[in-house]
Amino acid sequence: MSEYCWCTATPAIEDLIREHDELVELSAEAREAYRRGDLESLIDCCARISTVLGPHTVVEERGLFPPMAAEFPEKIAILRGEHRRIEAVLAGAADGTARTDPTWAALAVEMLTLLRRHIVKEQEGLFPAALAVLSNEQWDMLTAIRAGTSLIGS
Template identity: 35%
Template sequence: MCSYCGCRSIGIIGRFSTEHDELINVTGLLRRAVTDGRTNEIVELVDDVARLLAPHTDAEEAGLFTVLRREEEFSEHIDTLCGEHVDLDDLLARIRTGESHLVDRFDRELRSHIQREENGLFPASLTTLGGDEWDEVDALTAASVPTSPVAP
């Protein structure tokens, strides 16, 4: 995860980064359950990942992505990230219904997605958005429902 530019000092970016860390940790538990053949735990762990993922992606899209999308240079990248949110949800649903062989693909795609946010979009937002825009990001994010179980 990114730690070089200071973007985690922005409250909402710090929250999203913390949520990324938790998503990676819970996905690791899911991967180990699949690898170990603990099928009785897989659905529960998929649900744990989903409980973190859905509110996280909803909040990103409602707040940060909405404000950054106004900048033409970001719109295509944000569209790609939103498409990846849908793809991750679809993969997770397929794992839940028994396609556990997809867990490694889910993990790879999740990590790749997070890397693009943490090392690309988040640092760029730090230099692009001003105070009023960050206030708007915070307000839009706070209005998104449901909130992440990791959020303060």
């Protein structure tokens, strides 16, 4: 992300960027496990990625994507689709597919590449654009979603 974009001055975006950083670190661990042929470590890394990505995705899809979709419908549709593809592969770490499907590990590594590209799209495109599009109330909604509450009706 460009340092000049002011995204990190916005707490909601700063939290998302911090999670992206954690996802990149976990992805590096997962790639190393794959290189070593350590399926159990790869599964563990993917489970940890899911733990970070689950709430992160909720914040994006419930708080950030709806107002951005009005301005950039095609781009938001692509990001949502990528979320589904990433989640589908990560699900294999939890549902046993990783241990029974000999192609899962290679799919996981492809998913890690998609995740990295997805992060770049968000940090270099979506987040800076959100600074110009979202209202104060919409930023408050992101904060509320992250906190597990809703401002609807208040």
